[in-house]
Amino acid sequence: MAGNAATVDHATATIKASHNTDDEKIVVGTNLSTTAKASADWSKAPDVQAGVAKIDATTGSLKANKDTVKNIRAQLRAAEGLQRKYRRQWNGALQQTLSAMTVFADGSAEVIVGMGGDVVSRSQQPTDVTPDNAHGIPVKESGQAGFQWDKGTTKRGWVVQWATNQNDPTTFSPLIAWTKRKYVLSAQKSGTVLYFRVAYQSSKVPEGHGPFSVWIAATVK
Numbered sequence: 001m002a003g004n005a006a007t008v009d010h011a012t013a014t015i016k017a018s019h020n021t022d023d024e025k026i027v028v029g030t031n032l033s034t035t036a037k038a039s040a041d042w043s044k045a046p047d048v049q050a051g052v053a054k055i056d057a058t059t060g061s062l063k064a065n066k067d068t069v070k071n072i073r074a075q076l077r078a079a080e081g082l083q084r085k086y087r088r089q090w091n092g093a094l095q096q097t098l099s100a101m102t103v104f105a106d107g108s109a110e111v112i113v114g115m116g117g118d119v120v121s122r123s124q125q126p127t128d129v130t131p132d133n134a135h136g137i138p139v140k141e142s143g144q145a146g147f148q149w150d151k152g153t154t155k156r157g158w159v160v161q162w163a164t165n166q167n168d169p170t171t172f173s174p175l176i177a178w179t180k181r182k183y184v185l186s187a188q189k190s191g192t193v194l195y196f197r198v199a200y201q202s203s204k205v206p207e208g209h210g211p212f213s214v215w216i217a218a219t220v221k
Contacts, residue, residue, distance in 0.1 A: 022066050029059035130211050131158065131181075131198050136218035139184055145218040146184030147196040156201040159209040166195040166215040175209070177201065188220040 019028040036042060036052050098117060105111035109119045134149040149158075157179040164171040176183075178198075188194065195215040202210050 022062050026059055026063050026066070029055045029062075033059070129200070130213045131200060134196070134198055134213040134216050136196075136216055137182065137184075139221050141186070142190055142221050143188050144184050144186050145188060145192075145194050145196075145220040146182065147198075147216045147218055148182035149198050149213065151181050152200070154200050156203070159199045159201055161197055161212070163195045163215070164192070166217075190220050192220045194218055194220060 015028055015032065017024070017028050017031075019025050033052050033056050036048060042049070101112055101115055101117050105115075112119055129152075131149040131152055134147060136145075136147045139146050157177060158181070160176040160178045160183045162173045162183075162185055183196065183198070185194065185196075195217055197212040197215050199209040199212045201208065
């Protein structure tokens with residue numbers, strides 16, 4: 001018994017229940033206050049009463065402010081959702097305005113700039129010119145014939161066509177979309193004269209290309 005009494009005489013108060021989160025603090029503070037006030041020694045411990053009073057006050061503040069934080073977070077989520085909605089609406093309104101501005105300006109950069117818009121810069125696609133310097137070229141293998149031309153300013157490539165008779169459309173090949181500035185045709189009869197021509201690709205005309213160069217004659221190796 002003496003040993004137990006000594007242990008009690010040196011006891012230090014603590015709370016073993018977890019009290020790290022706000023919810024845990026509210027539960028622990030409420031339980032501690034209720035139990036302390038129900039103790040037979042409550043009326044004889046003014047310092048404990050003062051401490052519990054502070055616990056009661058801060059527990060109430062924690063609970064009230066916790067609810068405030070919860071409500072503010074809900075409001076923030078709602079506000080952020082509205083902000084995303086407003087951004088989409090703004091982008092749509094901008095596109096609508098720019099489209100209307102483009103139609104009203106009817107191609108006039110001056111009108112667009114005068115209304116506060118900027119003008120889209122595009123690389124001009126050749127629609128009324130032909131590739132320069134088309135000419136036949138030496139080939140490496142038998143059965144081949146080919147030609148090449150200057151690159152020019154195109155960014156879309158070219159359209160190539162060949163024929164066995166430049167004056168007979170029935171001998172014209174289908175149009176061949178091409179990205180290199182040299183074209184070599186293979187598997188042809190040696191000594192045959194073939195004719196080649198080239199045009200710039202263009203999306204601005206229904207045909208999909210500008211005017212062709214003159215026919216270039218090349219003999220199959």
